[in-house]
Amino acid sequence: MRDRLAELGDAEVVLVTFTRRRNLRGYRGRLELPFPVLADEDRAVYRAYGLRRGPWWRVWGPATWVAYARGLLRGERVGRPTEDTLQLGGDFVVGRDGVVRYAHPSRSPTDRPPVDALVAAVSAA
Amino acid sequence: MTGPSVGDPAPDFALPDHLGQQWRLADHRGRPVVLVFHRHLA
Numbered sequence: 001m002r003d004r005l006a007e008l009g010d011a012e013v014v015l016v017t018f019t020r021r022r023n024l025r026g027y028r029g030r031l032e033l034p035f036p037v038l039a040d041e042d043r044a045v046y047r048a049y050g051l052r053r054g055p056w057w058r059v060w061g062p063a064t065w066v067a068y069a070r071g072l073l074r075g076e077r078v079g080r081p082t083e084d085t086l087q088l089g090g091d092f093v094v095g096r097d098g099v100v101r102y103a104h105p106s107r108s109p110t111d112r113p114p115v116d117a118l119v120a121a122v123s124a125a
Numbered sequence: 126m127t128g129p130s131v132g133d134p135a136p137d138f139a140l141p142d143h144l145g146q147q148w149r150l151a152d153h154r155g156r157p158v159v160l161v162f163h164r165h166l167a
Contacts, residue, residue, distance in 0.1 A: 008157075010157070011156060011157040011158065011159055012153055012157070012158045012159070013158075013159045013161065014148065014158065014159070014160060014161070015161050015163055016160060016161065016163060018163070019163075021141050021145075024142070024143040025143050027143075028143045036143065037142065037143045038140040038142050038143075039140060039141050039142075040138075040140050044138075045136075045140060046162060048136040049128040049129065049136065050127045050128020050129070083165065085165045088164055089161070089162040089163055089164030090128070091159070091160070091161055091162070092129075092135065092159070092162075093157060093160075094135040094150065094153075094158040094160065095157060096154065096155050096156060096157055097154070098134055098137075098150075098151065098154055099132060099133065099135065100132065100133050100134070100135050101131060101157070102131065103128065103131055105128055106164060109164050109165055122157045122159065
């Protein structure tokens with residue numbers, strides 16, 4: 001999605017994390033993110049958006065290992081996860097009127113919505 | 126509990142950002158907002 005931020009027009013993109021507040025700056029710098037990064041330490045916002053911890057057998061299924069392997073092949077540094085790997089994420093588009101226009105709660109770490117779907121939702125928002 | 130569906134009001138929230146300032150969803154009315162909830166591998 002990072003490569004297609006320009007297609008999101010005047011939309012604001014924010015990354016919600018459950019990392020500790022003191023880690024945010026380093027986190028944002030390491031990932032070279034050009035948008036705000038927020039800390040939801042107690043995961044209250046994750047819960048408000050229906051995002052739970054997944055079962056280990058789904059989170060650590062073959063698709064996750066394949067994704068890690070691909071990352072290694074691309075030369076990405078893959079460190080040992082230091083946070084709760086079972087916490088699931090999601091992607092939402094909120095319209096100009098504050099109404100949810102797109103919702104994709106993930107079923108596993110590799111379950112991401114197509115960027116085209118996000119771009120289309122923003123265009124219609 | 127399930128999360129909001131398309132057509133529902135987005136649950137408002139305020140969280141600290143990387144600059145230490147509060148970021149509130151309701152303050153961004155008038156612009157579309159893409160909320161990406163991090164998970165590992167993302």
